[in-house]
Amino acid sequence: MLKTALFAFMLLIYGGDAFGQDAGGFADAAIMTVVIDPGHGGDDTGAQGPSGTDEKDITLSIALKLADALRERLGAIVLLTRETDVFVPLEARTAFANANRADLFISIHANAAANRDARGIETFFLSMDSTDEDARRLAAFENSADSSVEDVFLEGGNDLKDILVDMASTSSHHESSRLAEAVHMSMLGKTGREGRGVKQAPFVVLVGATMPAILVEVGFISNPSEERLLTSKKEQSLAAAAIADGVASFRDLTAKRRSFIEVSGKTIEK
Numbered sequence: 001m002l003k004t005a006l007f008a009f010m011l012l013i014y015g016g017d018a019f020g021q022d023a024g025g026f027a028d029a030a031i032m033t034v035v036i037d038p039g040h041g042g043d044d045t046g047a048q049g050p051s052g053t054d055e056k057d058i059t060l061s062i063a064l065k066l067a068d069a070l071r072e073r074l075g076a077i078v079l080l081t082r083e084t085d086v087f088v089p090l091e092a093r094t095a096f097a098n099a100n101r102a103d104l105f106i107s108i109h110a111n112a113a114a115n116r117d118a119r120g121i122e123t124f125f126l127s128m129d130s131t132d133e134d135a136r137r138l139a140a141f142e143n144s145a146d147s148s149v150e151d152v153f154l155e156g157g158n159d160l161k162d163i164l165v166d167m168a169s170t171s172s173h174h175e176s177s178r179l180a181e182a183v184h185m186s187m188l189g190k191t192g193r194e195g196r197g198v199k200q201a202p203f204v205v206l207v208g209a210t211m212p213a214i215l216v217e218v219g220f221i222s223n224p225s226e227e228r229l230l231t232s233k234k235e236q237s238l239a240a241a242a243i244a245d246g247v248a249s250f251r252d253l254t255a256k257r258r259s260f261i262e263v264s265g266k267t268i269e270k
Ligand SMILES: [Zn+2]
Pocket: 039, 040, 046, 047, 055, 109, 110, 142
């Protein structure tokens, strides 16, 4: 029942020709619209650090700083899926981005692991298949934040899987991997922190996004030293600036690639 409802919802948010929609329209427009999604909120605290820090507070704080950075440095129109400590269902976050015709969707989260030594930054884009077991477990945890969502990705052979397979061939999906790469490299360069790679996993919050969409795990809240870093306003600003820089370089690379495609007369960009 829930699965059927989710499928119907996804058809609704995809609309008719969304699969063929050209992604990243900002390259042709003067101003781009970015939707930032601070993970969790309200009763959904997300992961908790050893000193009691809630993931939902870290994600909101970094998201607000990122919004400022994108407005100031890129002149972007920035919308947030939440600006206060409230619960927002996962699918509503992506639907919000689609409804506002966003050019990019960036979900901010903090990681957690049973191993307290685990550390570093991971940047994700959507895929049916997880990069590794840790990525699969992480997606299952993030998806469990919304009790109305079943972990339908693991069942296989359903309509949702077909949609994901279709999504994998859209230009926005290719753009998502490029955006993830640009943001990840900027995060490592600017923060000097450890990188765990650009990965893929079935995050519900990324399903149905009709624009390049990524999820950034800004660090491990379960690691005592990273928990301290994540609560530092200075480090939060640094992370926000790094993500904004990544968005800027993605925008520039996209514009360059498009002008090359126009000059060379190619019609397919992949
Ligand atoms: Zn999270």
